[in-house]
Each structure stands twice: as C-alpha cells, then as structure tokens.
Amino acid sequence: xxxxxxxxxxxxxxxxxxVSGCSNEKETGQTESKNNLILITGDTVSEKGGCVxxxxxxxxxxxxxxxxxxNPDTGLQMENAKLQVHLSTGEVLDMVYGEHPPGVENxxxxxxxxxxxxxxxxxxKLEYYVTAEAGDRKGEFRPFNVxxxxxxxxxxxxxxxxxxxxxxxxxNQSGNKNGGxxxxxxxxNNVVNVExxxxxxxxxxYYVKAGKEVTIHLTSKEGTHGIAIPDLNVSIDEPxxxxxxxxxxxxxYEMVCSVFCGAGHGDMKATLVVVE
Numbered sequence: 001x002x003x004x005x006x007x008x009x010x011x012x013x014x015x016x017x018x019v020s021g022c023s024n025e026k027e028t029g030q031t032e033s034k035n036n037l038i039l040i041t042g043d044t045v046s047e048k049g050g051c052v053x054x055x056x057x058x059x060x061x062x063x064x065x066x067x068x069x070x071n072p073d074t075g076l077q078m079e080n081a082k083l084q085v086h087l088s089t090g091e092v093l094d095m096v097y098g099e100h101p102p103g104v105e106n107x108x109x110x111x112x113x114x115x116x117x118x119x120x121x122x123x124x125k126l127e128y129y130v131t132a133e134a135g136d137r138k139g140e141f142r143p144f145n146v147x148x149x150x151x152x153x154x155x156x157x158x159x160x161x162x163x164x165x166x167x168x169x170x171x172n173q174s175g176n177k178n179g180g181x182x183x184x185x186x187x188x189n190n191v192v193n194v195e196x197x198x199x200x201x202x203x204x205x206y207y208v209k210a211g212k213e214v215t216i217h218l219t220s221k222e223g224t225h226g227i228a229i230p231d232l233n234v235s236i237d238e239p240x241x242x243x244x245x246x247x248x249x250x251x252x253y254e255m256v257c258s259v260f261c262g263a264g265h266g267d268m269k270a271t272l273v274v275v276e
Contacts, residue, residue, distance in 0.1 A: 038081060038132045038139030042067035043266070044151060047114065052228045052256055053266055057126075058156045063115040066260050067095060067141065069132045081134040083111045088127035091115075095130075100260060101237045107224055108260055117153060126151040188275050192216045196225035196239075196257065199264025205271045206255070213246050226258035229272055247274045 046054040047062040057063050069081040083095035095111035128151065130141040143150065188207040194216060195202040208214045218227050220239035227236040227243070231253050236243050239259070247253075257268035 036137055037072050038078060038134060038137045039070040039072045040067055040083070040130055040132050040139045040141035041070070042110075042130065042141060043260075045260075046230075052230050052258065055150060056152045056154055057117045058154055059117055059119045059121065060156070061117045063117060063126075063151065065093070065095065065113045065115070065128070065130070066100075067111045067130055067132075069111065069134070069139065071137075077109065078132075078134050078137070079109075081111075081132045081137075083113075083130060083132045085113050085115075086129050086131065087115070088125075089122070101226070104224065104238055108262075110260060121153050123153050123155065126153050190214045192272075194218050194227060194270075196220045196227075196268070197222035198262060199223075199257075199267050201255070201257075201268060201270040203270060205273050207273045207275060208247065210247055210250050210274045210276055213244055215242065215244050217242050223261045224259055225261055225268065227255060228258035229253050229255050232272070247272075250274050250276050 043053060043066055044055065045064045045066060046052050046057065047064050065085050067083055069078045069083060070076070071078050079097060081097075083097075085093040085095060087093070093113040093115060095113040097109065097111050099107040099109045100112070101107055128143070132139040132141075188209040190208050190212050192206045192208065192214065194206070196218065197220075216227065216234075216236065218225070218236045218239070218241050224239045226238065226241075227234070229235070232245065232247060234243055234245050235258055237258055251274055253272045253274065255270045255272050257265055261268070
C-alpha cells in the first residue's frame, strides 16, 4: 500500500514538472517573438516651404522621408536603431537620427533621409519601404497602397497645376446668400496671432488684406510646431517665431504645420484668406 502511494506521488510530481516545463517554454517563445519587433511610423514631406506633407514631386524637388522607431514593449524611441529607405529604383538611403528643427530646445527627434528628384528620375509611381534594425530586433514600414500615401514623380507643369490658381478661383466664387463676398463681411487683420497645440491651430481661417504687409506671430502652447504656407513661400520653423511678408494676389492659401509634431501632424491645417 505504501509503495502504491509513493508511485502516485511520483507520477503526480512528474506530470506537474512536465506541464510547467511546457508552459515556460511557450511563454519564453512568446517573449522572444515579442521582443524582436521594432514599430516604425513616418511620412514624406517636401523640403520646399518648410517640410510640408506631400506625395507628388517634380524635378527640382527634394523628397524628405521622416521616420520614428519605437520599442513596442516600452513605447520608447530606439535611438540606436539603423533605418534605411529602399526605393523601387534600387537605391538604398541611410537615414540619419537627429532633432528637428536643429538647435531648437525640446525639438522632436526622429530619422530623416533626403532624395533629390532630377530630370532623370523616372516619372510615375516611386515605391519605397523602410527597414529598421537594432541588435536582434527588426522592423519594416510600408505605406498604404492608396493614392495619398503613394509617391508620384510628375513633370513640373503637373506638379504646379490646381494649387494656387484653383484656390484663388474658389475664393472668388465663395459668397453669401445675398450674392456678396463672404470675405468682405469679415474684417481682415494683417497682424495674425496663431496659437498652436497638439494637433490644431486656434482658428480654421485667418483673414488678411492683399497689398499690405502681413505679420504672423506663432506661439506653440503645447508641443513643438511651425508654420508653412507653400504657395506664398512663407514659413516659420521654430515653435515661437514671427514672419513678415506682403501677399499680392487675393485667394485662399493652405497653412500647415511645418514641424513633425507627432501622430496628428497631418491634421494641423488652416487657411490664410487674402482679400482685396
């Protein structure tokens, strides 16, 4: 009877150790798989006008790839990661880690690589993907296969069509029910105070008068931001700055954040309305 009891105890101990070993092996495998990943996010911008989000580029433009590499276990940036951009042309670009804009206190840090578009760059879709490595960790980023996310190389005429001229036409056609200009009912102020937070400006539209000097003051109340008005070649690349210029043509001009400020960067848009 005693031998039988010892046999049962031995069998129970053996089953317990076997199950524990399998469980530990499974958990270890899951941990190793989880710890080998790098999360990559990013976008592409045009260097003209102060790094404005763009997907269509023409000869003379410079495509700037901006990426971030995150440890998914900790949510922290992996500063030691090596990132590369792989183009469908066969070229591979090494990305450089640093703060943007350089020299600005508390500026955002991420990886960038620039690609100049020349007359010899093939027209049409320019496909790319980004890889990241840090020790045993690896990651890969591919843009969504939809038109706004795909890079297109176009000729100079196609790149410039439908921008400023179209915006001016829309501005001239906009009006109220009485047939008057909607902008005429709003008092333009050529001293514009823009306040920026994550991830919005304090107004959707800012009204100024054509032919008179405009002063824009930017104050970043939350996060690090900038301003770019590409069609007027106006930009502020520091979180608290001022720019002066004189718009000559009435119309609506898109204003965007020129500093990569996080996940909502692409939503930071407003309109500068120039009235007669």
